[in-house]
Amino acid sequence: MVTRAFIEDTMAYGGQPLPFGGGANREATSWLGTIDGKGVRGFDTREYLRNGFLRYSDNGSATIDRIEVIKGPTSVLDGVTSPGGVINVITKKPIPNYDFTRLNFVFGSPFDRIVANFDFNKRLTPNRAEGLKATLRLVGGYEESGYLTEHRNRRLENVMPSLLLEFTPHTLLGIQHEHYKVNGERGNDIRALRTTVTEEHPSGLDGEVPIHFAYGVPQNMSWDGPDINTPEVAKDTLISFQHQFSDDVVFNIDYNSHSRVSNWGPVTFTGSVVEIDEAPYWQQSWRETERDQSVTGLRINLASKLSLKQSEHRFVFGFLGQEDINNWQSQNYLNEEGEIIQQRFSLFDPNPALFAPIPSRLELSPNKRDDTFTQSLYLNHHAKWLDGALITLWGVYDTRLDSETERVNRGEGFAIAPNSEYQSHKTMPQAGIIYSPIQDLGIYINYSQSMQGNAGRFDGWGNSFPETPGEIREIGSKFTLADGKVSGTVSLFEIKETNRVVFDWFAPNRENPTADPNLRRGANVSFGALESQGIDADIHLTPNKNINAVFSYGYKDIEITSDPDISRIGQSTDSYKHKVSLFGKHIWSDGALGGLSANAGLIWKSKRQREADRFGAPSYAKDQYKLQAGFNYSFSFGEINYKLGFTAKNVGKLSKRYYGYVPGTREPYYFDSPSEYLLSFDLEY
Template sequence: MLSEFTVQADPADSYTASETITGSRVAEKIRNLPYTVNVLTSEFIEDFGFVDFGDDFAYTSSFGGYDPGGGSANVRGLAVGKSLRNGFLRIGVVDRGNIDRIEIIKGPSAAVYGEALPSGLINIVTKKPKEKPGYKLSVMGGSRDLVRTDLEATGPLGTSKKTTYLLNASFLEQGYDQPYAQLRTKVLSGVVQHKFNPTTTVSVELEYIDRHNNPVAYVPVARRTVGGTYNGRLATEIAGINWYGPAESTDRTVTTLNATFEHKFNAVWSMRMAANWFTREVSSRNSNVTGGAAPTYQIDGTNAGRLIDRLPAYGTGEEGGAGFQADLTARYWLAQHRLENRTLLTFDYSRYTRTDPQWRAAAGTALNNSGFARIWDPRNPNYTWPTPEAFPTLYTLNRWNDNRTDIYGLFLRHQTAAWKGRAILVGGMRYDFVKEDLKRETEARLGTGPVSRLQRDQDHFTPNIGLNVGVTDSVRAYVNYAESFFVNSQTNTAPVAGGTVDPVNEGGFGWDYGFKASLLDEQLTFTLGGFYIVRQNIRVTDENGDSRRVGSILSRGVELDANWAVTPTFSLLFGGGLNNAAYTEAGQDLDQVGRQMSGVPKESGYLALRKTWKSGRLKGLKVNFGVTYTGETKPFQDRGGIVTTLPDGRRVVASHSGYRDIVIPEYFSTRAGISYGWKPRGSRLNHSLAANFTNLLDDDYIERSRRVVEPFGASLTYTVKY
């Protein structure tokens, strides 16, 4: 009855999903959409033993580098600065414990939720309560002090079956091959849902996540002293050393409250209203803040064999937000039941606030007397952290912003299906009114200047139109055009008093096109498509040294995502992509134009196999294997440019110091798992024992994030369900 807003679950053992709400805001068959949406199910996440989502979480085309702490990712060669949680803004910090699925909408069509980069959005969809009582306890242990515990309970609340609940609790602690690096996450979430009748439902969800991270150190660049140039390589000689030390850390806590009301008036009209509130507190200590530069490893001269320009900094911050969505949808037929129509009208509102004070030591300060070595020698490490309490004069306020962004949106979407669904035409228009209130308090708190405040209003119109046509009964062709805008409320700040102001926000547009197929009696399904995306109004430095929004990036490519159920017990998940993403306009930086975006491989691919035994002596056994391929990448793009002043006074970057030629070679990442499930005769308990393995060949390589891959790892998980 509530299918307009509720995605129907696929079979319990499915790695794929046939429906989505991301991109359309209502439940739709993925094969009928005129753009690409990928879904990663909780079954897939658990079977492959993912405990934290990172570089290795790349089992979908043109997607990688997901940061579960900050929420950033890379889709189609471009950044995705924000993610969603059940359709609402979420600034990172996720855990698998209460995730039902991860939906990735690619391209500018993600603007149906408001501001978004033209690359797309990630929507984390959480689990819902069930009417049948169920309980689950899972305990995991493994290499490098890995410990994880998950507890889940669901069912009716009280004697009435109209009210159900879901409770999730998780704890994760994980070490790494590098010393001092550690991750610890604690999660507690609960959902209560009440069904007044088959047409009306209300649910309330509360989630708390606490995440502590001592990071793994990336591999720095090797630097020559003579001439201050780089030799075009990474300092692999110290690749296994965690030069951060034990004090480098980031703590994040997030509390989220969400309430949803759904009602179906009749066979035509349905409504959903949802409200969301979240707050995120961040506390960090780091030692690689040097005014935008990064520590470098000296390979000659006085400091040969040492890492230089490490400076301590610490900061606190608080982010928060609130949102409201009201969706009204109508489903009706015209032309004597020959045209099926779906119309959606949405009003939404979101608020984002951020306060981010940071203190850091000044560049060039002699810090050895405070116990912190600016010049660090891995042969004689000194990890003592100069605490703000012990050395208050060492730290100077570097940043204090207090910002708020409010966005009011109105969205109209209409879909018409003709010839029994053979042709589906979709069109939409979104209007957003953006209010920014940005305050820069740094100079005022230092006593060197006044508070700088920027208040401005902007509006954005972002249309989209798409067509999905059945070429045959099994193959559908699609084409889609969409536009997007991006406020970048996380980093937008007021300028120094008297400074220039960017007149516009970022924008973008893009095309999606290709084929979606269901062959061999729907056992083989795939999407093969291309994309053409332009990101506009990027802030760059022009030839006069001014910061202006005149930059642009073009991303083009081809993608394949496929699932093949070869037999009822053996299936394949495979795909990959070719991606060419580069600046087409970069202001004064002429050398950057045409270079592949940093950290983005031109080629990538993945393959996942699964075999189950549902009868016979091996009944209950399941094995899986996965491999991802990451092509050659260049980690640096905006560093190492050498500025040259032309005779007419213009300043351009026509060459570089070697940074931009550094290459991370291609690599394969492998993992596998085996599990066995059983239910004793006469018992209500289902048991399973699973072993998962990572880096099966114990390969030694550097990932595109510049971090050294973890050695071979193994974990063992015991799960009991009622």
């Protein structure tokens, strides 16, 4: 669990060029030992969930109440998910019988960071024992930050009103809507940082070198990417109803609608290095791409409790249905003769053109529409025996997955792959047992299955993939020691996935069937079987009322155990084995330093395997570190509470980025990331 207080202490606002990119949700969870980006225990989740439903967009810092990281069988909410677990962002909801206004301002350097968030909670009706009660909560904010690249920055704006209606103490209705907009900041430097060229070396071995390094171009140059003025817009609506029939029977129904429009343009979609007058030039063509995504979900739960003489039983019967629709439409820039424009400029140009030339016109290219409908019926049973010393659980998930991809060719001269569709039906079990020999120790073992679809994911030639099934086995312990001063969870797990789809940057595709390193390459590939064994631990330390710390450790050994391409069998690439994080906080509650708190955190990731076979042996990236420290001072003046804060991130510039290879070696080029300093000011009244 990542709490709101932890997000504020770490100043996790996201949108940075350090090892935690994306939104605030990704930076906040980067402190957990089992999390890497969107991956849990080495297995990528489809996306971060939001209130239990799929959401494609990141989350702004203003709307997050807490983040749940659910691992093991309990993460299989509906059977259609990653076997590693899920990450679920819980948004802020109205708080009854409490009025407040909270304002948060953050200023940072050297990335010109500005954050301005507001949180307003207000009772709309009198605080009475009977009758309708209504509470409104309005949150939102503005976030802006620069990047290392010259043409890249990020602007995020969002506002989210929520209304809670209490018809009776047992009947509640919640309505929430968010409007979210972020400028198209992703991928601006993809050409400068990921494209490589091959250089010969006196050793006779070739090395893949980042294109900007090979030609002496500054690394902060942008070669590609969306116009910063073209925003991504998302809208989310959540309607929740709960009725408690009795102390033992509760009914819940939740409806969620998520839509996202991301309009990228102009973006280069092909490119290569050409030689003109013995000088290197970059050749690129242009397209604008609009992606329209929507997810509609419905969840219905009926929970009941039953007490017998020697046991207690809890049943949950539920249904979850989600329809996920993705529309892609691209427009290519053509010249007056109807030919796709190929623009060239020198690699040494310090300010490359990021916009298509004029005059030009747009021509529609193939349109792709993915439609996936998932529905699951599930029944869970939890039982307590022997006065709670023994807990058994079992569940059954009956899941149907229907997926269809339709392509429409609206332009001339474009190759088009065939339409595809598939259906899957699977009944998946879940079983577990928890035994507590003493009050502060619980030992558990469990097993479950999972399944996730691969709609909209195709190989380099446009062929679709079937679903990806998974199996999870886990044994662990939950404990409390030293009168509650030490508590935590330690678990051993074994996970297996078959037909797992990943993106391979070195794979051939239709445009580059030989995987020539001088041309754009990369495609989705499917592994025959991927297996992971590991351990994770999350330990909370509270030696006294003024000190608390969280230690998190994750170890995973991931291997491809079977695959049609035998060259891929072995250690999984782009994965580290060990991750350790430690975050501690000291609070001075009284005396001359009353109101002051200090915190510090460290993250270490072990070396990461990049390629399984480079010149006859694996290639690795070095260990990665992240160090940050900060303090806060809280005080009151009149009826207003204030808080001042300061945080230094990437202290000592320990966090580094790596790209390409030094010619003839297995070593990448490493680039420093600067330190960042943040100053915050909060008030509440």
